[in-house]
Amino acid sequence: MTQLGKSRDSHFPSIEKKHGKKMSYWFGVMKKISDKKYPEQITFLRTKHNFSQAHANALVMYARGSKSTSKFESVKDYFSSIDKTQAKTIKALYKPIMKLHKDIELTIAWNQPVLKLENSYIFGAGVATKHILINPFSKSVLNKFSKKLTDLKVSKHTFAIPNDWKVDEKLMVAMAKARIAEIIK
Incomplete structure (x- = not known):
């Protein structure tokens, strides 16, 4: 490897x-x-x-034999390592966001799939047994949309979605646009 x-x-x-x-x-x-x-x-x-x-x-x-801090060679490797339902949900969440700007890149950072624009992160996703944790990399974006996230568990920097969440594309795109606006300032 x-x-x-x-x-x-x-x-x-x-x-x-x-x-x-x-x-x-x-x-x-x-x-x-x-x-x-x-x-x-x-x-x-x-x-x-x-x-x-x-x-x-x-x-x-x-x-202990771990020579590198990275676990995954590619985004594909990451998705093949997690539950199929979680992978499907994260892909569905990222798909409309990636259409917002030609330079958005899906990459691995902190051993998780993240969307990146220039040198800044837009969205990150990490999995747990019972949920997917989403990080919009901006407290102000999270605060701005917190009223629309009331059905979800929201913490200081992240919000949790069910593994099989029906992606609210409109909300995710709006959050991503707000984050992109912060990056492009």
């Missing part, structure tokens, strides 16, 4: 510089605690060796 995203070993020079020991030393440390669970390994590195969360995570995950 292709190496994706930021490789975890990109943290290694900083780890060596900050802690004054070569990575071979740290791999030895990880070998000694390989029987521990992820949280225990992170805690050990943070408390016993003063690692930052980012450095501890990079070392632990690398030692």
